[in-house]
Amino acid sequence: MSDKAILEYQGKKYEFPVIEGTEGELGINIKTLRSEAGMITLDRGYKNTGSCESAITFLNGEEGILRYRGYAIEDLAEKADFLEVAYLLIFGELPNKQQLDKFYGDIKEESEVDEEMKKILDGFPKAAHPMGVLASLTSALTAFNPGSVDVESEEDMYKAIVKILGKFPVLVAWTQRKKSSLPLNYGDDSLGYVENLHKMMFEKPGKKYNVDKSVIEALDKLLILHADHEQNCSASTVRMVGSSHAGLFASISAGISALWGPLHGGANQAVIEMLEGIKADGGDTHKFMQKAKDKDDSFRLMGFGHRVYKNFDPRAKIIKKSADEVLNGLGVEDPVLDIAKGLEKEALEDDYFVKRKLYPNVDFYSGIIYRALGIPVEMFTVMFALGRLPGWIAQWREMRLKKEPIGRPRQIYVGENLREFKPVSER
Ligand code: SDX
Numbered sequence: 001m002s003d004k005a006i007l008e009y010q011g012k013k014y015e016f017p018v019i020e021g022t023e024g025e026l027g028i029n030i031k032t033l034r035s036e037a038g039m040i041t042l043d044r045g046y047k048n049t050g051s052c053e054s055a056i057t058f059l060n061g062e063e064g065i066l067r068y069r070g071y072a073i074e075d076l077a078e079k080a081d082f083l084e085v086a087y088l089l090i091f092g093e094l095p096n097k098q099q100l101d102k103f104y105g106d107i108k109e110e111s112e113v114d115e116e117m118k119k120i121l122d123g124f125p126k127a128a129h130p131m132g133v134l135a136s137l138t139s140a141l142t143a144f145n146p147g148s149v150d151v152e153s154e155e156d157m158y159k160a161i162v163k164i165l166g167k168f169p170v171l172v173a174w175t176q177r178k179k180s181s182l183p184l185n186y187g188d189d190s191l192g193y194v195e196n197l198h199k200m201m202f203e204k205p206g207k208k209y210n211v212d213k214s215v216i217e218a219l220d221k222l223l224i225l226h227a228d229h230e231q232n233c234s235a236s237t238v239r240m241v242g243s244s245h246a247g248l249f250a251s252i253s254a255g256i257s258a259l260w261g262p263l264h265g266g267a268n269q270a271v272i273e274m275l276e277g278i279k280a281d282g283g284d285t286h287k288f289m290q291k292a293k294d295k296d297d298s299f300r301l302m303g304f305g306h307r308v309y310k311n312f313d314p315r316a317k318i319i320k321k322s323a324d325e326v327l328n329g330l331g332v333e334d335p336v337l338d339i340a341k342g343l344e345k346e347a348l349e350d351d352y353f354v355k356r357k358l359y360p361n362v363d364f365y366s367g368i369i370y371r372a373l374g375i376p377v378e379m380f381t382v383m384f385a386l387g388r389l390p391g392w393i394a395q396w397r398e399m400r401l402k403k404e405p406i407g408r409p410r411q412i413y414v415g416e417n418l419r420e421f422k423p424v425s426e427r
Helices: 033-037 073-079 082-091 097-109 117-122 130-144 154-179 193-202 213-225 233-242 248-260 267-280 285-293 314-330 335-348 351-355 362-372 377-401
Strands: 003-009 012-020 026-028 057-060 065-068
Touching: 003 033, 012 033, 065 073, 065 082, 065 314, 073 213, 073 314, 082 097, 082 193, 082 213, 082 377, 097 154, 117 130, 117 154, 130 154, 130 248, 130 377, 154 193, 154 248, 154 377, 193 213, 213 314, 213 362, 213 377, 233 248, 233 377, 248 377, 267 285, 267 335, 267 362, 267 377, 285 335, 314 335, 314 362, 335 351, 335 362, 362 377
Parallel strands: none
Antiparallel strands: 003 012, 012 026, 057 065
């Protein structure tokens, strides 16, 4: 549909094309706004601003819909595995067996990490937050794989993609084992992608590795649910850094840093810390609901609210159900799960939350599962980063293949007008 939007300012009219997406979303293309009207738009936090046209993920925040390349998240979480979802996000189609086998085979070929990288890891204090370690190690991959920087061809992009998909799980595992003072090992690539990660993370020296299949299934599902989420803060960061042609590893490293923040992926760690705090304080959820609503109180209900979802985050629904299943299956009792459910129940009946359409998001229940799976709380956001890796790659690849221009927003200057310099003797 090629419709027009008209802006009228000081008696002059300016026309701009309106584009319609395949799900009926409308956007005003303001490409000529500054050249024609001498104006820019201003939109703090880009709440109403689209940065690109993308075919990867569709969200409908009002209806709580999430689809990867047209497939419903509920179907993918139930029926697919993480590696085939990664293929789907990056290349646009679910792979057949031959394609999936080749993809995993190419990834396994690239799963070695240069031994010199261990020296970088050694340089970190044990108390270092794993997200800072992972961001640094990921950026350091560039130094050991210089050919993967400014890649132009699809073939070279593919090589960079399988490199990071092969090495990232090793970096995740080594980051955790450094904190646990365990030897840095490799897994067994006769295992599946997620089970191999789990083996690298949790295998104990001298002990036979075995794991309940339900643990791997739960982990696989969590990674699928985190795999992409259109133009969220970290994906936009990956696109922005990638738009300067800084290379895939540097772009992913920037995305990891953006995800670290407690308002974004860091919320999954903050949720568990919040729930533990409420438990330690006696478990009075009502008291903390009041604090969350008090503008003078910095307390925020972590894991609640979302920039796009003004209805239930569909991922939160799936994770909440999975939390019950995993904990029951493993025979784990976690009192914070009941506290979480109590907060959710109260919030859904509280005018402050209902009016602001604040619902549990992907981070509200995920930490409860990670904890039941034995993952340390400081590694929760690292697990989010591993899940999001295919999405970041897909966003970077789409941006580079479409030859998007370097990202460079404008501003409205509100500082001092021209003034004369005075030497220090006159100030
Ligand atoms: C992720 O973008 C994505 O897609 C992200 C993500 C992904 O998959 O990539 O889904 C992952 O980051 C999920 C969000 C994780 N963050 C948290 O759980 C942190 C807690 N939530 C908030 O900080 C907040 O809800 C955000 C950051 C998620 C969204 O913030 P917005 O859209 O900028 O909304 P806002 O801060 O302007 O809030 C609107 C109102 C405000 O009140 P008023 O000024 O209107 O009176 O709602 C209030 C806020 O004070 N509010 C909350 C709240 N979240 C919003 N009040 C109490 N507790 C909260 N959690």
